[in-house]
Amino acid sequence: MKHRDDESTAELPAVCKACDVRHGGICQTMSPLQLRELNRHTKRKAIEPGAEVHCQGEPVVSYANVIKGVVKLTKVMADGRQQIVGLQFVPDFIGHPFLKENSLSAEAATEAEICAVSKSALDRMVAATPDLERHLHSQAQAELEEARSWMLTLGRMSAREKVASLLCLVSTHCDPKVDHSLDFELPLSRQDIGDFLGLTIETVSRQITKLRQERLIKVENNRHVTILDLRRLRQAACLGT
Amino acid sequence: MKHRDDESTAELPAVCKACDVRHGGICQTMSPLQLRELNRHTKRKAIEPGAEVHCQGEPVVSYANVIKGVVKLTKVMADGRQQIVGLQFVPDFIGHPFLKENSLSAEAATEAEICAVSKSALDRMVAATPDLERHLHSQAQAELEEARSWMLTLGRMSAREKVASLLCLVSTHCDPKVDHSLDFELPLSRQDIGDFLGLTIETVSRQITKLRQERLIKVENNRHVTILDLRRLRQAACLGT
């Protein structure tokens, strides 16, 4: 490794300068020099809702960072039954270090943008940058914690509690800048919500209608949600007061 | 770091010499010197079924390695509903790096033994040993994958499929030496199985009875299971042929 360049003054790649997540995600652990190195192997992509980032069963060839929008991670069974097993928001990392083959599909839930990196390039940098490995490890632990919390939701909650939980989850994740948005666009269709909660689309719809009738939430145009009574919504989601 | 000792010939701690998992788990990434260092902060403990390794909500003070038996990871809700979110077999690692507070309880499911390490000591070694961080990261990814597979099970499978899945899971994990045991002791009570599958104890019992009547399995003394027809059991668990 050459250290001739003074890392602190090295030019940042143009794409990175303009990037919202420059100071979040894996990028925050990298020096300008490293970003320049990495940048030779990255490609920004805009993806439409429903478009795949990668597909269950295919070999792992690249990783990605979510720059805009929401990406859903799904698993499908041979007979077509489907389960969403994670939602990646800005600036989360997508991909499976250590795995040869993708164990799930990643698909845009909304209009989205990603910054894709080739596996080999990132793997090389991870090996050389303990901070980077540490960051990925830390995100993996966070995702593990989320997945396990969701197992409790899937295994033990009623439909009403599940739907309330989802609304709380989205409200705490959709805007990286604030803790709890009370007003947001749902990144998921009713079908997606069902696939996330292990419910049918009809049950989801009925529960949303109920929450609306009880004035816990307001819904406009099917997608736009306003939380009217956060305390009671959190209670309905078994999150205490 | 002093490198005066020749690491390769340095004496292994006595406990480690006799330890079955010396060449598995996190220990495999450490030199004899490091093991001696670590050993000053570890303590082997035997734990009875039901005894806690650590408890949801308490501060993280130590990690542990499973040396013998099975440890279940559980989450409980305020009203007492409970979900098992993971099973740790030999030689898995238990604990939450990066977290201040335990987000779940770890409790022995069977007679078990663990090797406990103080958080501060291990954190220090992790920071100094990239291989160790890498190993923990790799296990976290593997657990994440298991958790997500289980989300599919919890969200989309029928009671019969869930029970068959659990039997397959145990058969592939209970003996670290073989791929697939056809004959094993269930590490879980009916109640535990229910808490793992998101079912009631009665439903679990009925499904086991059915699998027994269909000659997919044999059950003796409630706990001892023999798989009679692995192909059909895997089919019932939606694992293909």
Added chain:
DNA sequence: CGATGTCTTGAAGCAGTTCAACCAGGGTGG
């Protein structure tokens, strides 16, 4: 031997599914 904890079995109830009809918004084309 009764006593206790764990598991099984049965019958009734209900939450969530299934199936089907309906509704609202948004193109498209005649």
Added chain:
DNA sequence: CCACCCTGGTTGAACTGCTTCAAGACATCG
């Protein structure tokens, strides 16, 4: 510009798989 359809969401009614509640079987242990 209205008739048409098409997609995504809602609502209703019947059904079913799992739960609930209650009783019985079985093993283990003082």
